[in-house]
Amino acid sequence: MQRNKSDSLHKEALNHLVGGVNSPVRAFKSVHGNPIYFEKASGATVTDVDGNNLVDFVQSWGPLIHGHSHPEIIDMVSQKMQNGTSFGAPHIGEIELAKRVKKRFSHMDKVRFVSSGTEAVMSAVRLARGYTGRDYLVKFEGCYHGHVDSLMVNSGSGLATFGIASSPGIPKDTVATTLVAPLDDIEAVEYLFSQHGEDIAAVVIEPLPANNGLLVQSHEFLSKLRSLCDRYGSLLIFDEVISGFRFKQGSFGSISGVTPDITALGKVIGGGLPVGAYGARSEIMERLSPLGPVYQAGTLSGNPLAMAAGIKTLDLLDEDAYDRLEQLGELLQESVEPILEKHGFPMRLVRMGSLFWFSPGNNHPPSRADLIPSNAGTLYSDLHKALLEKGYMLAPSAYEIGFIATVHEEKHILGMVEALDEVLDTLEW
Numbered sequence: 430m431q432r433n434k435s436d437s438l439h440k441e442a443l444n445h446l447v448g449g450v451n452s453p454v455r456a457f458k459s460v461h462g463n464p465i466y467f468e469k470a471s472g473a474t475v476t477d478v479d480g481n482n483l484v485d486f487v488q489s490w491g492p493l494i495h496g497h498s499h500p501e502i503i504d505m506v507s508q509k510m511q512n513g514t515s516f517g518a519p520h521i522g523e524i525e526l527a528k529r530v531k532k533r534f535s536h537m538d539k540v541r542f543v544s545s546g547t548e549a550v551m552s553a554v555r556l557a558r559g560y561t562g563r564d565y566l567v568k569f570e571g572c573y574h575g576h577v578d579s580l581m582v583n584s585g586s587g588l589a590t591f592g593i594a595s596s597p598g599i600p601k602d603t604v605a606t607t608l609v610a611p612l613d614d615i616e617a618v619e620y621l622f623s624q625h626g627e628d629i630a631a632v633v634i635e636p637l638p639a640n641n642g643l644l645v646q647s648h649e650f651l652s653k654l655r656s657l658c659d660r661y662g663s664l665l666i667f668d669e670v671i672s673g674f675r676f677k678q679g680s681f682g683s684i685s686g687v688t689p690d691i692t693a694l695g696k697v698i699g700g701g702l703p704v705g706a707y708g709a710r711s712e713i714m715e716r717l718s719p720l721g722p723v724y725q726a727g728t729l730s731g732n733p734l735a736m737a738a739g740i741k742t743l744d745l746l747d748e749d750a751y752d753r754l755e756q757l758g759e760l761l762q763e764s765v766e767p768i769l770e771k772h773g774f775p776m777r778l779v780r781m782g783s784l785f786w787f788s789p790g791n792n793h794p795p796s797r798a799d800l801i802p803s804n805a806g807t808l809y810s811d812l813h814k815a816l817l818e819k820g821y822m823l824a825p826s827a828y829e830i831g832f833i834a835t836v837h838e839e840k841h842i843l844g845m846v847e848a849l850d851e852v853l854d855t856l857e858w
């Protein structure tokens with residue numbers, strides 16, 4: 430596959446944009462290649478500037494649950510655009526999208542729209558701190574919540590520790606009140622509460638962690654987090670920026686039977702335009718400005734084009750759409766497992782609905798970040814490159830998951846599995 434134009438654009442971009450990209454994961458750094466420049470995209474397929482067609486299992490990293498340039502979404506946005514691109518004033522689209530969100534997230538009485546997932550989580554955290562009058566946060570190793578200062582922390586070991594900033598530029602004081610625990614380890618969280626319980630404003634978690642592989646958490650773990658929060662008067666924040674709207678039940682919270690206090694949303698809610706949201710019961714939300722003292726604002730929040738894309742995206746997500754996503758997911762699972770086994774390739778597929786991850790190792794899928802084998806990156810980078818040559822695009826990192834959209838067809842799934850079969854014939858590991 431020739432990628433001369435992509436390569437030369439990338440070279441030019443390096444003079445103007447940091448690393449040639451506006452978001453680090455796009456740089457293909459961990460799979461040892463140059464990024465691919467897209468020309469256009471439709472449905473399951475993207476066309477790059479060199480004219481190559483690729484079947485896309487990245488789908489803009491999650492938002493495009495109906496694939497690229499879905500005609501009904503494009504129509505709706507184009508129509509709305511004739512009336513103006515930004516109002517800076519209320520409009521009916523905000524009410525319409527809020528109603529649709531509340532239908533799926535029944536713990537929300539009120540919703541606030543913002544423009545990204547990062548902003549949603551950052552604002553949810555500020556609200557939780559303002560509501561409780563406390564400063565401490567508990568977060569989990571391997572969960573990504575956007576580039577929010579107070580949540581950009583790792584724990585050095587597998588033990589629950591104070592956070593160390595994982596980026597220069599974040600003052601020590603900013604993360605001094607962030608406590609980090611391993612996922613799926615309730616004792617570590619109980620310990621943190623025993624030390625700091627009265628000061629903990631919120632526990633922040635992706636209930637379905639999907640940014641460091643797909644680390645499925647048990648109902649038991651999530652429900653114990655709920656009880657701990659209740660016992661100490663802390664709030665439970667679910668970051669469902671990836672998992673929200675991916676399931677018929679609406680949220681992963683509903684699937685697990687655990688209700689958070691605040692949920693943060695992003696990605697699918699904007700159907701490819703910049704939207705984030707957070708919501709909770711009235712008592713909490715009414716602490717927000719203009720009703721309460723916790724300040725949060727946005728020039729482009731509730732943007733009419735973004736609301737329109739979100740409304741159409743959610744309307745297209747009927748029962749049939751979810752059944753289809755599940756069927757496609759099952760097809761992937763059933764067809765890929767025998768191939769991995771046949772070749773003795775040390776990876777297995779972890780899947781929840783339309784989200785999937787090639788997880789390294791042969792054991793039980795990991796529920797914690799530190800259980801992911803350290804050769805994950807090497808194994809994956811060869812696989813990624815070879816599949817790309819055959820026209821199938823997975824995320825350019827071993828720790829990023831794959832996304833199935835309602836517009837994927839059986840032939841895309843089976844084609845990728847067949848390509849994988851051929852690739853594994855030639856790879857060594």
Ligand SMILES: *Cc1c(COP(=O)(O)O)cnc(C)c1O
Nearest residue numbers: 545546547573574575670671695
């Ligand atoms: C993508 C993501 C974010 C950040 O969203 P942006 O729109 O990239 O700012 C936050 N939390 C989770 C779980 C995400 O997957």
